Amino acid sequence: MNQIADQRVVLSSRPKGVPRAEHFSIEECIIEGPKSGQVLIKNEYWSIDPAMRGWANDAPNYLPPVELGAPMRSFAVGRVVESHHGDYQAGDIVTGMFNWQTYTVCDASVIDRKVDDGDLPNSLALGVLGLNGVTAYFGLLDICDPQEGETVVVSTAAGSVGSVVGQIAKIKGCRTVGITSSNEKAQMCVEQFGYDAVIRYTHDNVADKIRQYCPNGVDCYFDNTCGPISDAVMTHLAMGARITICGTASLTDWDPLPIGPRNHRQLLVARARLQGFLVLDHRERYHEAFAQLATWVREGSLTYREHILDGIDKAPAAIQMLYDGTNTGKLLVRVPD
Amino acid sequence: MNQIADQRVVLSSRPKGVPRAEHFSIEECIIEGPKSGQVLIKNEYWSIDPAMRGWANDAPNYLPPVELGAPMRSFAVGRVVESHHGDYQAGDIVTGMFNWQTYTVCDASVIDRKVDDGDLPNSLALGVLGLNGVTAYFGLLDICDPQEGETVVVSTAAGSVGSVVGQIAKIKGCRTVGITSSNEKAQMCVEQFGYDAVIRYTHDNVADKIRQYCPNGVDCYFDNTCGPISDAVMTHLAMGARITICGTASLTDWDPLPIGPRNHRQLLVARARLQGFLVLDHRERYHEAFAQLATWVREGSLTYREHILDGIDKAPAAIQMLYDGTNTGKLLVRVPD
Numbered sequence: 001m002n003q004i005a006d007q008r009v010v011l012s013s014r015p016k017g018v019p020r021a022e023h024f025s026i027e028e029c030i031i032e033g034p035k036s037g038q039v040l041i042k043n044e045y046w047s048i049d050p051a052m053r054g055w056a057n058d059a060p061n062y063l064p065p066v067e068l069g070a071p072m073r074s075f076a077v078g079r080v081v082e083s084h085h086g087d088y089q090a091g092d093i094v095t096g097m098f099n100w101q102t103y104t105v106c107d108a109s110v111i112d113r114k115v116d117d118g119d120l121p122n123s124l125a126l127g128v129l130g131l132n133g134v135t136a137y138f139g140l141l142d143i144c145d146p147q148e149g150e151t152v153v154v155s156t157a158a159g160s161v162g163s164v165v166g167q168i169a170k171i172k173g174c175r176t177v178g179i180t181s182s183n184e185k186a187q188m189c190v191e192q193f194g195y196d197a198v199i200r201y202t203h204d205n206v207a208d209k210i211r212q213y214c215p216n217g218v219d220c221y222f223d224n225t226c227g228p229i230s231d232a233v234m235t236h237l238a239m240g241a242r243i244t245i246c247g248t249a250s251l252t253d254w255d256p257l258p259i260g261p262r263n264h265r266q267l268l269v270a271r272a273r274l275q276g277f278l279v280l281d282h283r284e285r286y287h288e289a290f291a292q293l294a295t296w297v298r299e300g301s302l303t304y305r306e307h308i309l310d311g312i313d314k315a316p317a318a319i320q321m322l323y324d325g326t327n328t329g330k331l332l333v334r335v336p337d
Numbered sequence: 338m339n340q341i342a343d344q345r346v347v348l349s350s351r352p353k354g355v356p357r358a359e360h361f362s363i364e365e366c367i368i369e370g371p372k373s374g375q376v377l378i379k380n381e382y383w384s385i386d387p388a389m390r391g392w393a394n395d396a397p398n399y400l401p402p403v404e405l406g407a408p409m410r411s412f413a414v415g416r417v418v419e420s421h422h423g424d425y426q427a428g429d430i431v432t433g434m435f436n437w438q439t440y441t442v443c444d445a446s447v448i449d450r451k452v453d454d455g456d457l458p459n460s461l462a463l464g465v466l467g468l469n470g471v472t473a474y475f476g477l478l479d480i481c482d483p484q485e486g487e488t489v490v491v492s493t494a495a496g497s498v499g500s501v502v503g504q505i506a507k508i509k510g511c512r513t514v515g516i517t518s519s520n521e522k523a524q525m526c527v528e529q530f531g532y533d534a535v536i537r538y539t540h541d542n543v544a545d546k547i548r549q550y551c552p553n554g555v556d557c558y559f560d561n562t563c564g565p566i567s568d569a570v571m572t573h574l575a576m577g578a579r580i581t582i583c584g585t586a587s588l589t590d591w592d593p594l595p596i597g598p599r600n601h602r603q604l605l606v607a608r609a610r611l612q613g614f615l616v617l618d619h620r621e622r623y624h625e626a627f628a629q630l631a632t633w634v635r636e637g638s639l640t641y642r643e644h645i646l647d648g649i650d651k652a653p654a655a656i657q658m659l660y661d662g663t664n665t666g667k668l669l670v671r672v673p674d
Contacts, residue, residue, distance in 0.1 A: 060606055226601035245605045254602045261594035264563035268582045268613035269397055276605035 002033045004040065008071040009100035009315045011056055017253045018323045019056040024072065024316035034105050036084050041094060041104045043078035045308075047126040048318045048331035050224070050247050056319075059255050062278055071099040072315070076335075077115065077125045078104065088114065095125045100315055102335055113286070117294050127160050127330035128304040129293055135246060135279040136164035137289040140222055141172075143244040143277050148173035150219035151238070153210070154195075155229050156249060158185040160304075160330035163193045164293075165222045167302050170194050174220070177213045179206065179229055181325045188328075192303055206232035217241070217270075225250040227260065234263045237270035245276045249323065305329030311336060339370045341377065345408040346437035346652045348393055354590045355660045356393040361409065361653035371442045373421050378431060378441045380415035382645075384463040385655045385668035387561070387584050393656075396592050399615055408436040409652070413672075414452065414462045415441065425451070432462045437652055439672055450623070454631050464497050464667035465641040466630055472583060472616040473501035474626040477559055478509075480581040480614050485510035487556035488575070490547070491532075492566050493586060495522040497641075497667035500530045501630075502559045504639050507531045511557070514550045516543065516566055518662045525665075529640055543569035554578070554607075562587040564597065571600045574607035582613045586660065642666030648673060 005028070012025040034040045054061045055073045066073050076098035080088050085108035088094065093115040098104040115125045127133065139161075146152050152169040156162040157178025166176045166189070178195040180186055186198040197213040199206055210218065210233055217238030223230050227250020251258055267274060282289075296302035307329040309318055314333055321327045342365070349362040371377045391398045392410045403410050413435035417425050422445035425431065430452040435441040452462045464470065476498075483489050489506040493499040494515025503513045503526070515532040517523055523535040534550040536543055547555065547570055554575030560567050564587020588595055604611060619626075633639035644666040646655055651670055658664045 062606060223601075226599060230601075245601050248602050248605060251599060251602055257598035257600070257602065259596045260599045262563060262588060262597045263594070264560075264567075264582050264611075264613075265585050265588060265591045265594065266613075267611065268585060268615070269399060271613045271615055271618060273610060273612040274601075274604065275610040276601075276603075276608045278605070278608055281608060 004031050004033060004103050004105070006031045007102045007312060009312060010069055011066045011072050012068065014058055014068060015053075015056050017057070018053055018320050020320045021317040023056065026313060026316070031103065031105055034082055034084050038084050038105055038107055039080050039088050039094075039111070040082040041078040041098055041106070042081050042337070043076045043098055043102060043104060043335045045077050045123050045126055046100055046315060046333040046335060047075040047077075047130065048315075048322065048327075048333065049075065049131070050249055050322050052319050053323075062280070071101050073097060074100050075126060075131060076104070077122050077130075078335075083108075093122050093125070095130060100312070102312065113290070120294065120297065123306060123308070123332055124297070124304065126332060127306060128164055128297060128302065129290060131279055132160040132330060133164050133293045134282065134286050134289040135161050136168060136222075137293060138279060138282045138285070139244045139246045139277045140165045140168055140220070142282070143275050144220035144222060144242045146172055146174045146220045149175070151175045151177065151214045151216065152220040152222065153177045153179065153214065153218050153233055154222045155179045155233075156224040156247070157195060157198065158188050158193065158328075159224065161246065162222070162224060163189075163304065164302065166193050166195050167296075169220070171296065171301055177210070179233075184328070188305070192305065201229050207235050210236045214238075220244075222246060224248075227251060227258075231261050231263070234266045237266060237272050239270055241270050241272040243272065243274045245274065252323070307331050309333045341368050341370060341440050341442070343368045344439045344649060346649060347406055348403045348409050349405065351395055351405060352390075352393050354394070355390055355657050357657045358654040360393065363650060363653070368440065368442055371419055371421050375421050375442055375444055376417050376425050376431075376448070377419040378415040378435055378443070379418050379674070380413045380435055380439060380441060380672045382414050382460050382463055383437055383652060383670040383672060384412040384414075384467065385652075385659065385664075385670065386412065386468070387586055387659050389656050390660075399617070408438050410434060411437050412463060412468060413441070414459050414467075415672075420445075430459050430462070432467060437649070439649065450627070457631065457634065460643060460645070460669055461634070461641070463669060464643060465501055465634060465639065466627060468616055469497040469667060470501050470630045471619065471623050471626040472498050473505060473559075474630060475616060475619045475622070476581045476583045476614045477502045477505055477557070479619070480612050481557035481559060481579045483509055483511050483557045486512070488512045488514065488551045488553065489557040489559065490514045490516065490551065490555050490570055491559045492516045492570075493561040493584070494532060494535065495525050495530065495665075496561065498583065499559070499561060500526075500641065501639065503530050503532050504633075506557070508633065508638055514547070516570075521665070525642070529642065538566050544572050547573045551575075557581075559583060561585075564588060564595075568598050568600070571603045574603060574609050576607055578607050578609035580609065580611045582611065589660070644668050646670045
């Protein structure tokens with residue numbers, strides 16, 4: 001195919017903070033077919049991730065901001081339609097940064113992974129067997145380094161990363177305490193994800209509950225919020241606590257930085273470690289995590305939940321759902337054929 | 338000796354924040370001589386350290402607060418006068434938590450170290466060859482883990498810990514940038530302690546100067562302040578930066594915690610590590626540090642400055658000098674015979 005009729009969702013204006021529906025528009029366009037070294041991919045699912053807020057904003061980040069008028073940057077899973085690269089052939093299922101496009105033409109180097117778990121749904125390659133899963137895996141095991149019998153606290157405990165963190169911590173013999181919003185999610189945390197205790201930050205005094213549920217202090221804290229919830233957890237750290245900063249969902253803006261209590265004294269007294277974590281740094285070891293996560297899924301010791309929005313017209317309003325807390329599982333947009 | 342006429346400086350009222358002269362009083366008293374397993378020590382110098390603020394305040398800390406009416410807790414160096422313990426004999430020079438007393442009777446276990454650097458002044462056992470030295474040694478080498486060619490930033494750069502940190506970083510082949518207050522201290526930083534660049538937080542825009550002096554970002558930051566100076570350093574972290582929280586001099590009160598910019602986003606973007614450090618955790622390895630530091634002092638690659646107050650009546654107002662920045666070297670009180 002030399003020219004392909006494509007649909008894309010582009011960033012049409014620059015958000016300050018959370019990107020919302022009005023910052024995007026849907027366009028029809030014609031794209032050039034793949035050249036030597038390139039592949040043509042028909043996307044099946046787009047992944048909706050908190051990181052997209054950072055990509056859409058014009059602020060220092062680990063990737064340059066998405067340009068206005070360009071398709072929104074997004075992880076996706078799709079099927080190779082046409083390949084001009086020896087490593088791939090038509091029919092392969094692949095994941096990578098394919099953006100909010102129905103069809104993507106890209107260099108083969110853009111592909112992160114050829115999905116070979118044919119017995120499992122392709123969509124899992126964006127969730128529990130994708131970056132969410134490896135984020136939980138390395139962010140918990142490498143940065144927090146939980147030991148058997150320790151207490152692990154997880155914010156956004158029912159989320160696509162947090163739910164995996166909690167379950168891996170249980171597999172490793174830890175006691176787990178999840179922090180989430182609604183009663184529905186709290187129930188999910190206990191019944192599906194096996195948390196030993198759950199705190200609803202919308203109803204509970206988080207600091208009081210942390211003291212109640214973590215009588216020996218918090219050994220590990222996997223944080224996706226970095227706001228008042230974290231402040232509450234910080235009041236009850238165990239000696240030598242390790243904290244992974246995986247996301248900053250509570251900081252709705254960071255220019256200027258929001259203010260909060262200075263936590264240095266708490267870190268000093270507990271000789272605790274607060275460390276920023278980006279899963280992309282661990283690329284070399286993804287294969288190790290994918291293999292282990294798939295094994296746990298097949299064994300039934302690792303479960304997941306998906307929240308699938310049907311159709312590309314649902315994409316513009318999808319990112320804000322993560323911040324409004326209205327999704328009830330790994331958020332995906334299904335891209336129709 | 339069964340009874341000894343002693344002088345002591347006691348904590349007479351509870352400070353909120355920095356302990357000042359009015360919180361102490363000087364008392365004469367009679368103490369019982371040493372029993373079996375105990376030693377009698379005539380103190381030569383009391384050490385004045387920022388940690389004393391924490392000990393005097395009634396707030397969570399790594400040691401219980403000093404009781405009202407008790408002699409102020411303090412590190413000291415002294416000479417054994419009488420020993421009822423096999424490890425020590427009259428004439429030994431020893432360091433430990435001997436408190437603000439002229440004579441101290443204590444269990445031998447209270448002694449931290451028998452000083453065997455007879456060729457060097459005894460007072461150094463409270464500074465560059467004491468806890469200040471080992472704090473710099475482990476806080477820099479173990480927590481920051483500086484690599485040759487990296488940029489190391491030190492707050493309270495001319496202080497008794499900071500000056501040693503800066504010099505060890507130079508010995509390890511790093512570029513060093515010190516942050517201090519006065520012109521006099523800035524000059525000391527460059528001329529005596531070998532810093533490559535100095536920032537005076539009282540005159541300079543610290544963030545601007547950090548960008549100027551650390552063009553590739555801050556790889557290591559040894560922090561004794563945890564306030565606005567740290568905020569400025571945090572704006573320009575290098576990828577994978579390591580930060581040692583050694584002291585919190587800028588937080589004059591921590592109940593409630595003062596507020597400041599939330600630094601999580603900066604830590605996340607740089608995948609940086611912020612870690613609380615207490616030298617007492619490294620006791621088992623002090624001997625390694627003392628030996629290396631003494632070697633560097635004898636070689637002349639590690640220099641020091643002392644600021645000695647003469648007489649115990651100078652003790653009550655001594656701690657506040659650390660926070661007012663009026664000392665010009667390791668602050669000590671000489672205890673007359």
